[in-house]
Amino acid sequence: MIAPAVALRDVTCRFHTTRALKEGIPAYVAVDQTSLKIANGEFVSVIGPTGCGKSTLLNVTAGLLKPSEGSVEIFGDILRGLNAKAGYMFQADSLLPWRTALENVTLGLEYRRVPAPEATAHAMEWLDRVGLGGFGDRYPHQLSGGMRKRVSLAQMLILDPKILLMDEPFSALDVQTRVLMENELLELWSADRKSVLFITHDLEEAIALSDRVIALSAGPGTHPIGEWAIDLPRPRDIAEIRLAPRFVELHRLIWETMKEEVLKGYVQSQRK
Template identity: 50%
Template sequence: MRTPPKVELRAVHHRFLRPDGSVFTALDGVDLAVAPGTFVSLIGPSGCGKSTIFNAVAGLLTPSDGVVVIDGQDATGTIGRVGYMLQKDLLLPWRTVLDNIILGLEIRGASVSEARAYALPYLHRYGLGGFENAYPASLSGGMRQRAALLRTLLFDSEIVLLDEPFGALDAQTRGRMQEWLLQIWQDFRKTVIFVTHDVEEAVYLSDVIHVMAARPGRVVATLEVPLRRPRPRSLALTSEFSAIRERCLDLLGHGASAHAEEEA
């Protein structure tokens, strides 16, 4: 008997009118199941509806058709069940790092001093020690994303959605952040849905990858990533890793021949 999925999308369609009056199909019948505690990535070209799925699961958008099921309950269009994080860190510039991180706790009624005391050890543990009283403006991009992710995790939801969280970072910082994210994910044991267009990133991080295609947005394939954990960086050099990566690239139409066309 398989464990019931933590998050499930059932026949989710989303259409909207473009300004010229034509109908745009952002999602065309997406079925998706995410097992509890797994790390799942959505990859695909721009316009394939990754972010639409993200917004539907977060409850920020009600799809035209279909349901989002969380923990067996219909969660379509309801917010507050999942923590999410975007490429924009969305830290409040007038709050210190510590006070930004406790925002979720504060909203849920914790007193500021209690919340601070609770969050401080996490801050130290996850590479933000000494920055608790700094303001976001004085932090590097990587540090800001760490703070944003900690805010999302301390919000205490069991599901975390990450929409290209490292998209704006340079390659080196990005690599470090991926390792850091894996460490944090193993500690917190949350269900993670990760949106990216970076195949390598998806393979390195995920248990399962859903490959999407655009016009209309749909899931074209679901790949298991059977690589053992913890995953060292050098894993990217193994043949297993590159086999999965090649498969993803093929599915995305990024094979050697299709590549030039896609870029144009």
């Protein structure tokens, strides 16, 4: 059997705030004893109420954050340092504002010391592929939110990572742009089936995109509370699949489990 692309084993993340240390309060446990596997080529969405430590899980998988306990395995190897097999798409804007769209896309190739003409040609192809063919010379501030996300997508995919880590990448977009981007993501993904760990708080988005949906409990001490295989046929059209009876059924099923946690999360966010 091939090792899973990502395997988190009993990962726990604690954060020590300076105040907590001083007053002897126990550390804040963001993620508690979480195990999670993503098979090679699988699209997995992790969904949970706001502030439940979803991003923490992603940062651990990316190697940006070392778990307090537990281990991360990438294709069977224990992860040490940054995860070189993964591309990461952030929720917030992550482009370099002083570089044009094209120069942002070539960034990763530049770090790999690919000769400039080659990198530029390759980046032009990728800009075309994400539908930004004529926009290479624009700076990020001259692009719309959706266009910036496309640049980020090209910036990540040009390096051909085996694993995609996506942290609510489309949450800042308006509904129409979002559906467009989701469809484009699926199309790009189906071309070579990378393993995807997609974080979102939008259940519809999670079901429409994924092979499997994992729901997390409200923080602190987030852990998985349920897992559903999404047996909807592919290729899918995001706008249409939402109307399929099986979609509605899955939605109801998952929502039943999540409702309580969402409420808990809401109460906690109000208390702060």
